[in-house]
Amino acid sequence: MINRTLLVVLGTRPEIIKLSPLLSRLHEVCDRVVVVHSGQHYSYEMDALFFEELGLASPRYRLNVGAAGLGPGEQTARMLAGLEPIIKREQPALTLVQGDTNTTLAGTLASVKLGVPVMHLEAGCRSFNRAMPEELNRVMVDHVARWLLAPDETARLNLVAEGCQHQAEIHVVGSTGLEACRRAAPLASRRPLLEELKLIPGGYLAMTLHRAENTTPEILPGLVRVINGLAADCPVVFPVHPRTGAMLDKLGLILSSGVIQLKPLGYLDMLGLMIGAKAVLTDSGGLQEEAAVLGRPVLVLRQETEWSYLVESGKAVLVGNTFPTTLEKCRYYLQPGNLLTLEEARIPVPADISGSILKIIAEFFNRNTNLVTNGRGDLVKV
Numbered sequence: 001m002i003n004r005t006l007l008v009v010l011g012t013r014p015e016i017i018k019l020s021p022l023l024s025r026l027h028e029v030c031d032r033v034v035v036v037h038s039g040q041h042y043s044y045e046m047d048a049l050f051f052e053e054l055g056l057a058s059p060r061y062r063l064n065v066g067a068a069g070l071g072p073g074e075q076t077a078r079m080l081a082g083l084e085p086i087i088k089r090e091q092p093a094l095t096l097v098q099g100d101t102n103t104t105l106a107g108t109l110a111s112v113k114l115g116v117p118v119m120h121l122e123a124g125c126r127s128f129n130r131a132m133p134e135e136l137n138r139v140m141v142d143h144v145a146r147w148l149l150a151p152d153e154t155a156r157l158n159l160v161a162e163g164c165q166h167q168a169e170i171h172v173v174g175s176t177g178l179e180a181c182r183r184a185a186p187l188a189s190r191r192p193l194l195e196e197l198k199l200i201p202g203g204y205l206a207m208t209l210h211r212a213e214n215t216t217p218e219i220l221p222g223l224v225r226v227i228n229g230l231a232a233d234c235p236v237v238f239p240v241h242p243r244t245g246a247m248l249d250k251l252g253l254i255l256s257s258g259v260i261q262l263k264p265l266g267y268l269d270m271l272g273l274m275i276g277a278k279a280v281l282t283d284s285g286g287l288q289e290e291a292a293v294l295g296r297p298v299l300v301l302r303q304e305t306e307w308s309y310l311v312e313s314g315k316a317v318l319v320g321n322t323f324p325t326t327l328e329k330c331r332y333y334l335q336p337g338n339l340l341t342l343e344e345a346r347i348p349v350p351a352d353i354s355g356s357i358l359k360i361i362a363e364f365f366n367r368n369t370n371l372v373t374n375g376r377g378d379l380v381k382v
Helices: 013-023 048-053 072-090 102-113 133-142 153-161 176-188 193-197 220-231 242-251 267-275 285-293 308-312 325-333 336-344 353-367
Strands: 005-010 032-037 094-098 118-121 147-150 169-172 205-207 236-239 259-262 279-282 298-300 316-318 371-373 379-381
Touching: 005 013, 005 072, 005 102, 013 048, 013 094, 013 118, 013 176, 013 285, 013 353, 032 072, 048 267, 072 102, 094 102, 094 353, 102 118, 102 133, 118 133, 118 353, 147 153, 147 353, 153 169, 176 267, 176 285, 176 353, 193 267, 220 236, 220 242, 220 259, 220 325, 236 267, 267 285, 279 285, 285 298, 285 308, 298 325, 308 316, 325 336
Parallel strands: 005 032, 005 094, 094 118, 118 147, 147 169, 205 236, 205 279, 236 259, 279 298, 298 316
Antiparallel strands: 371 379
């Protein structure tokens, strides 16, 4: 029997969101789709709520590796140990991973070690900061995956500069995060969150902060001073990531009364919050894109971004993560004239991004119709 089984490995909020346009359509080109959730994000607000809101079927397997305080090495090792027997049992012809998380890396390594080729969605994104764990993950995945699906021409050129074209096919397909956001925006705009919080559209800043480099004892206190400074000028609505909340408590850092602290929001509520915001401040790669496609100005709380096209288009600006420079930059870009310039900038959104990816997956299966899996899960010619 010809093997048209696809393994999809995911485990975090951005992976669920960005894979959602594909997950509902993979049956068009696959006989079987096996979804494995690593449990890297494991709270209801950071995980199950997204499956519910996006109308996605529950994963077939859950590894449940997430645990507070678990180091990246042990977390990745638990994923590898959990994935290996699943891959041997299900014998996929191809594994699909997305992004730059520990889940992405584990899904890739477990697959290639067992002879299953990997397709990497969002390949070639680079911040060129090897101190970021996400940068290390995405580079390693790109150098062993067989199909690299880049979101834009810049990402493709990054892959070519690293010589990835010698071991993989590279395709520019666009970002599924843009597609997911554009589809969900009408629903998000009708959510009651702003009314419940008594917020006026355009009268507040939306902010998220969660990256490891921004939640250290060296950086986080300065960012709290930035947040409190901005909140003195305009309310700041801040859904607090569990990692950030834990560090705020550990360091005894206090946010001012002008900061509206919320639990992590579901996908639709977060989009609704951004739609009504004066601007979005974030260190999240996914939220940078989502805010941009929603037409909101984006102030990136980092020194660099893998989404360089957002900066080049004039939709996003890098404001850094140090006090007082970041506060000064934020106040500069929030001035009416500068804010209007950011609002009026536009980004390109390709049509039917998921359709393009489905064609590539179908081509893989059609090209490999003479391959089946043996008892060990290896692809062999017949």
